[in-house]
Amino acid sequence: MPKNWKVPLIIIVIMFAVLAASFILPGRQGNKVLAPAFTLPVLDGGQVSLASLKGQVVVLNFWATWCPYCVAEMEELDAAAGRLADRGLKVLAINIMQRETEAGIRAFLGNKEHNYLVLLDHDSRVARSYGVGGIPTTFIIDRQGQIRRVKQGPLGPGELDNLVKDLL
DSSP states (O other): OOGGGHHHHHHHHHHHHHHHHHHHSTTTTSOOEEOOOOEEEBTTSSEEEGGGGTTSEEEEEEEOTTOHHHHHHHHHHHHHHHHHGGGTEEEEEEEOOSSOOHHHHHHHHTTOOOSSEEEEOTTSHHHHHTTOOSSSEEEEEOTTSEEEEEEESOOOTTHHHHHHTTTO
16 A cells, blocks of 8 residues: 555545535524524623524624635625614624634724624634634524524625525
8 A cells, every 4th residue: 555545545534524514514404403502702891692682583603803704794794784683683793713812803893883793702612513614604593593594605795685584
């Protein structure tokens, strides 16, 4: 057997693991799966629990300031959050806190008011409980607390509106 057999074998094992995960992670096939509960600190003070938002359509957007795709979608996320708030939409931008500080996040966001809450996932525990493998990743949770959609990658113009329109 050639000396370099380990590298292709490892690649094949990783490919099968990713394929298997795509079938078992919550919400990946449009299944209605109860969203994992959490309580996280808000950047501006206080805490938010997912349970306290039951009855609203909740958007969880996992992001970081160093992620160019996350930065690209922030304006769209903010605009949609403002546009759809009166219809029962709550947007939570959950910073995964990898290579981040609260001061850095505040500096990134500036003094502008936002239509979403910025939550701090200090140890990425919540991101792991949702099976987030890359950012940005957005979860749409219905009024009953079930994951209805998962969007991996940045949101395009008007895309969030389309993802939630039948849930509002």
